[in-house]
Amino acid sequence: MTCPVMITAITAPAWPGIINKEDKTMANITSNNEDLLNKVKLIQPGVPIQFPTVKPGDLITAELINAIMRTVESLDKRVTALEGSSSVTVVPKGRLEVFYAIAPLVIEDITVKNEGKIKAGGEYIFIFSVTAIVDMETTYTVTPTINGNGSWIAELVMDGYTQNSQGNSITIPENGRKLIGVRVTVPDVNDECVGTLILSVTENTPGTKVTPGHAQVQVTVGEPPPTPVTEARVTLRLADSAASIVGEKVKFVRGNTEGRIQLNILFTKGGTYSTKAYLRNTSGWLGGSSNTSSFTIYIANQPNATVNKLINVKFTAGLSASDTELIFSVSGGDANIYVEYVLGLTVSD
Secondary structure, eight states, X not given: XXXXXXXXXXXXTTSOBOOOGGGSXXXXXXXXXXXXXXXXHTOXXXXXXXXXXXXXXXXXXXXXXXXXXXXXXXXXXXXXXXHTOTTOOOOOEEEEEEEEEEEEOOBOOTTSTTOOOOOTTXXXXXXXXXXXXXXXXXXEEEEEEEEESSOOXXXXXXXXXXXXXXXXXXXXXXXXXXXXXXXXXXXXXXXXXXXXXXXXXXXXXXXXXXXXXXXXXXXXXXXXXXXXXXXXXXXXXXXXXXXXXXXXXXXXXXXXXXEEXXXXXXXXXXXXXXXXXXXXXXXXXXXXXXXXXXXXXXXXXXXXXXXXXXXXXXXXXXXXXXXXXXEEEEEETTTTEEEEEEEEEEEEO
């Protein structure tokens, strides 16, 4: 038998009012109480909650109170589980900016105005900048493709740009930037054959609000590599002392002897320029001399006039030196340019 509980006041906002047992007969009170209990029992997971209204004079039993408390406990458990659930997905918002940033530094061909050319069968590293103008750190999918006559190959390379990437996912912090290298292998085709290199970057959260980004570069066999700017084109002229040209890279011999890399810059516009050379991974390498310089270029006021400038950069590969990359930049001039080139360096005993 359920024992009725007489309550003279209820302060909870869901069931306001004053109960006065003299306002109703016991039969009516019991009937009303059962109606309230039935309404509470209708509260089920997934069904909108509609709490019953208690009127003045209604009798509230322990059974009714317990039913209400169980419902509140159930609701609390479901809310707690929802707050801790990994299935709650935060959708990032923003956009991606992708552009071609650093050109491959190729070997000079002195028969074509000192301009190095893309060769059939060669391998070249093209570096892109990916900027995430996004409201949170997240992971992106990076996909390189290249289309053209013959079997062109485009593959991601890791930081350092000397090994295959272990996947095509990268994490970029909020409003962060990363450089992505793509190694292109040119097929054995004739000059003037073109490969269209595309780097696409997407954010794959379900319902994402991040606009994808992509950049496109045309690679032509028998022509200089495309560059972000045309006012200054850099080529590799020679390597000597403890350095030598092997394939499309420069090899250094470990030891205490300094190696020299000589670069040629073909200028199409005059002005005051600065150059800088540095290694991406300096561990085991010893800094050389003349790796930063400034100079002024004067170009005659004639159609297609150009000026060549030779730059020497020097490094020593210590006993613990490992493969790395030389980054060479040119900045300034009347057009206020900034362009970078990358050249692979290897070491041997």
